Amino acid sequence: MSDQFTDVEADVPPSFQIVDARVAYDGVSVLDGVNVGVPAGQTMAVLGPNGSGKSTLMRAMLGIVPLTSGQVLVHGAPLRRFRAWHRIGYVPQRITAGGAVPATVREIVASGQVASRRRLSLSTRADRTAVDEALETVDLADRGRDSVRELSGGQQQRVLIARALAGRPDTFVMDEPMAGVDAENQRALARTIARLRERGSTVVLVLHELGPLEDVIERAVVLESGRVAHDGAAPEPTGECARPGHEHQHPHPDPNAPESVDTTTASEMIRLEVPGRD
């Protein structure tokens, strides 16, 4: 059996165990028998061309999309029986939309604690400290009182990560955290993810390319047409992506494009998405 299915400490189950997972949309296969085990504490990237199933895999791991067949275990429990959602920090793909959320950075970050709080209970001092720490971790401690609308796209992405951090999870699932983020913010994100790794957190993230995360990523899984085409060390860019000016289709804003707080960016909305519970 591949060592991806074993944990260094035998009594610690893998953070995720994906067994022969299949997903189809309207009868069209999108994940076609994926087997991936993510040991606790590992930093793993999921790479692959557009439409290869990366986002679908993230969503299937959290029960947001149902499997057609196969199984996902989260911290050793089948998804339908998993209850410890406070352990999971999900950073969804940033979306743009008309309209705006009139919320401060701090309010958005604190909203990440709702799942771990008792219903209707007020935030405790520990909660507020966790929000402070989350903002520090993403280097936004001085922006807590600002409206998220005043932030650039890359800074908003860091707010989403801080929001996940505020619930004090030990396991992160991030869907293209680098998309649409300028070089400086990419480096800040890489520092954040390195800090999570040092803390022993599990981090699974979808990336288009490794970029500044190259030194942080321990393992890369490459999907092609819904199947695992590579699982191991981060692959060197080959083929299209290796050519200067390659024509890889980025459905999201170009990460290398300069950021500006224009009207589009200012109206970007942060989606508050909670993983399905079943």
Ligand SMILES: Nc1ncnc2c1ncn2[C@@H]1O[C@H](COP(=O)(O)OP(=O)(O)OP(=O)(O)O)[C@@H](O)[C@H]1O
């Ligand atoms: N809700 C949906 N309904 C129908 N088809 C979908 C849905 N979501 C994704 N798909 C299709 O499933 C395939 C895989 O999509 P997915 O978003 O998982 O790929 P991806 O590798 O994350 O792509 P990208 O790099 O472009 O974000 C694509 O062909 C996509 O069009």
